[in-house]
Amino acid sequence: MLAHVDMDAFYAAVEVLDRPELAGAPVIVGGGARGVVSAASYPARAFGVRSAMPLFEARRRCPQGIFVPVRMERYRQMSRRVMEVLGGFSPLLEQVSVDEAYLDLRGTPVLKAGPAAAGAAIKEAVATATGLTCSVGLAPLRYLAKIASDRDKPDGLTVVADVEAFLATVTLKEVPGCGAKARERLGALGLGRLIELRALGRERLERLLGAFGLRLWDLAHGRDPAGVELEREIKSVSHEETFARDIADRAALAAHLLNLAEKVSRRLRRYGLAGRTVTLKLRHQDFRLVTRRQSLPQPSDVTQEIYQAARELLVAYAPRGPFRLIGLAVSGLEPAGGGQGGLFDRQEQAKAQALGRAEDLVCQRFGQDALRRAGGLAVLGQDTPTGHDEVGKK
Ligand SMILES: [Mg+2]
The missing domain is CATH 1.10.150.20 (5' to 3' exonuclease, C-terminal subdomain)
Structure with missing residues (x-):
């Protein structure tokens, strides 16, 4: 399911946001060298004022209009805030203009309650963060999402459940x-x-x-090869822990590593991604940082597979400890489920993924610490390390 999110009369809405006394007024944003309307509030549109119309024509149609100059820097600032909010719903975000974006919601938590609830959640989050309304269209195809977002403007929500x-x-x-x-x-x-x-x-x-x-x-015929372009594609998912006391013990390091592998793989599954490269990060007592990486035979979001690869790297490097920080990253990401392995491998992987998803549900419901594999138990009760999440972007 894809979503197209389009801010309502964006420039004009930002002007009204900054000058609440303009609410309900026919606000017309425009000017500059081209002398055309850049945006018109909905009350102004009721007078027939449209974007790209010459300003003199807008004045003729709407003499009582409130004409304000374009403040691009301010709109860009609000745009960044909007895109940040949208990026929280899916890592697969394509911003197509200052006030418009596509989101690929497949496999995201927000879609679990259904597309209508997802659209409502997106609209509410944007409104809460910015005070602005948007219109959202949800559809299995990109062009239908775009058409749907325009159906019910402003403050609209249209779900295309039945394509035909x-x-x-x-x-x-x-x-x-x-x-x-x-x-x-x-x-x-x-x-x-x-x-x-x-x-x-x-x-x-x-x-x-x-x-x-x-x-x-x-x-x-309901065919659209275009999906969401991964303009802001996530390049890696990582997690790291800084120890309260430096650690040299290999078993203790491995236990921390297993906890990191659980966190990283859970986030991969949440995003519907699998990664090919596992990177271990260790910081020495003197703050020197070393990284060691290795490739998996096929992209994975499975805790055990990611942990095994990272553990091999740790076993090889651990004698040079103690360390003050351990980190784990998975990169070389692609949508999960595209593995090339044989049938048996795929069955095994499907089983492990199902187990992972079951764990995700438990953790969602009862919190991260509700579930720890046996190997990870060793670190519980030690000084709580400080954790740090990172989602790497281009
Ligand atoms: Mg718009």
Whole structure:
């Protein structure tokens, strides 16, 4: 399930946020060299004011409008806050403009309560963090999520549960990229809705509109190869602990490492990712930091596999301790479930993943310490180390 999140009349909404006395007023943001409207509040739109309209035309249509200059720096600042909030729902976030983003929600916790609840949670989180409203569309396909987010603006939420039923309602005007010229040509053939293009046939669409015709053919059939571009792809998931007292004992270090492997693998599963490279990090008493890494035979989100690889690295390096910090990172990430192993391997891995997910549920419900593997028990009761999470971005 993908989500398209679009802020409502973004620039104008930020102006109203900063000057609450403008609430409900026809606020028109614009000016600069081009002398056009950059954004209009919904009350201003009621007068027929639109983005990209010349300012003199906006003044003619809405003489009582409150015209304010563009403050791009301020909008960018709010945009960063919005994207931060959205990034908390899924690591697979693609920001397409200052006020618009796609999220791939597959495998994320927020989707567990269903797409409508997920959309509501996203809207609430954005509103809480920024005081601004957005419109959210959820659909299994990118272009349908985009169309859905526009259906119920402002402050909208539209879920496409049944692709075929939703497709039947989509007009050509709503299809991203389907401009006036294309609509004119199709309109001349009496075609106004996306699914009506099915009757036209692929070849005729191509003759009529070239490559875009082929694209429309796919869209009319509910096919969209475009997913969410991993613009801000997570490159690694890591966790580290700084000890209250330096540790040289290999068994104690291994016990800490197992706890780290549990935390890291749980976060991988939460994000629906698996990683190919395991990196062990150790900090000496004199603060020298060493890292050792090795590759897994196939990408994994399984605690035991990640732990085994890290433990081999630890066993080789541990005699040079004591250490003041141990860390574990998994990188070389890709969506989980794409492994190339044989059937047996995959069955074993599926079993381990199922066990991991069961653990995740227990931990969600009762907290991290509710569940510790036998090897990890050794560290309980020692001085509590300070933990540090890190999700590495490009
Ligand atoms: Mg917008």
